[in-house]
Amino acid sequence: MSARRRIEQVFNAAVLEILDPIEIVDLRIAVLTGEDANPPAIAVACDSLGQLDLGWIETGEAPTPWRAAAYAALGETLGTALPIFGYQDLFDEISMYYWDGEIDDEGARQSLIAYHGLSAEELEEQTMPSEMNARRPDWMIGANAAKPAALPKGLREALCQLRDAHKALKRLPSDRNAWHFDTDILYEYVPGIEECSSLPPLTLVPFDEFARELDDVARHGMEMGFMDVCGICPLPDVSRIDDWFASLRLGVQFLLAAQDLVRFDPPNP
Numbered sequence: 001m002s003a004r005r006r007i008e009q010v011f012n013a014a015v016l017e018i019l020d021p022i023e024i025v026d027l028r029i030a031v032l033t034g035e036d037a038n039p040p041a042i043a044v045a046c047d048s049l050g051q052l053d054l055g056w057i058e059t060g061e062a063p064t065p066w067r068a069a070a071y072a073a074l075g076e077t078l079g080t081a082l083p084i085f086g087y088q089d090l091f092d093e094i095s096m097y098y099w100d101g102e103i104d105d106e107g108a109r110q111s112l113i114a115y116h117g118l119s120a121e122e123l124e125e126q127t128m129p130s131e132m133n134a135r136r137p138d139w140m141i142g143a144n145a146a147k148p149a150a151l152p153k154g155l156r157e158a159l160c161q162l163r164d165a166h167k168a169l170k171r172l173p174s175d176r177n178a179w180h181f182d183t184d185i186l187y188e189y190v191p192g193i194e195e196c197s198s199l200p201p202l203t204l205v206p207f208d209e210f211a212r213e214l215d216d217v218a219r220h221g222m223e224m225g226f227m228d229v230c231g232i233c234p235l236p237d238v239s240r241i242d243d244w245f246a247s248l249r250l251g252v253q254f255l256l257a258a259q260d261l262v263r264f265d266p267p268n269p
Contacts, residue, residue, distance in 0.1 A: 065146035083200035197221035
């Protein structure tokens with residue numbers, strides 16, 4: 001066995017051991033060869049597609065303020081490590097797609113008339129911004145989230161663990177962070193990836209309520225591929241590999257905190 005092959009085996013085994021506890025998403029690691037004097041780089045990518053399993057937050061019977069607090073925390077933090085989009089991202093995409101950027105019903109109607117030539121009868125069949133917003137379950141609305149003091153101890157602790165792990169990940173310097181996403185760096189190492197959809201492959205938006213909208217915005221990604229990279233980290237010096245592994249572990253700790261939150265399912269009061 002060549003020395004290079006042995007190094008690859010040891011590296012792959014170490015990575016798999018670190019990633020193994022994560023079950024809410026499928027992740028993989030790719031070592032990229034630098035061109036034009038660029039050093040090698042390591043990318044973390046996501047092989048999962050569609051709605052993230054929200055567990056009790058979506059399907060449980062806990063009070064709405066508890067579920068809204070957990071959902072809001074995931075929406076505020078997960079994008080640091082995962083290629084994922086939330087409701088506001090979806091709304092913005094639909095606004096540009098159908099209403100030319102308008103966000104209220106009157107503006108959307110005028111846009112559909114002026115730019116798409118719709119008649120009054122045809123307008124009646126169109127989804128308006130207020131109707132889309134009204135489809136959100138109560139637990140998706142941040143204003144419904146309970147304050148920490150009003151949460152049960154176990155859920156409050158799970159949220160604290162998530163936020164503490166998120167803060168630790170955010171403190172990492174970008175050039176030593178396995179989870180840092182930089183479009184310019186990615187384009188240098190993966191030619192042609194700019195043809196992919198800019199949309200991430202994962203979403204926190206429930207498919208049951210927004211199937212049509214999710215299908216619309218995902219069409220390009222289904223045809224050309226999604227922007228599925230979690231992070232990319234060039235390694236200009238061999239000593240940086242230790243920093244990369246340390247940051248990989250921090251990101252995994254954060255994702256495990258999110259996983260624990262989704263699986264928590266607090267009992268009803």
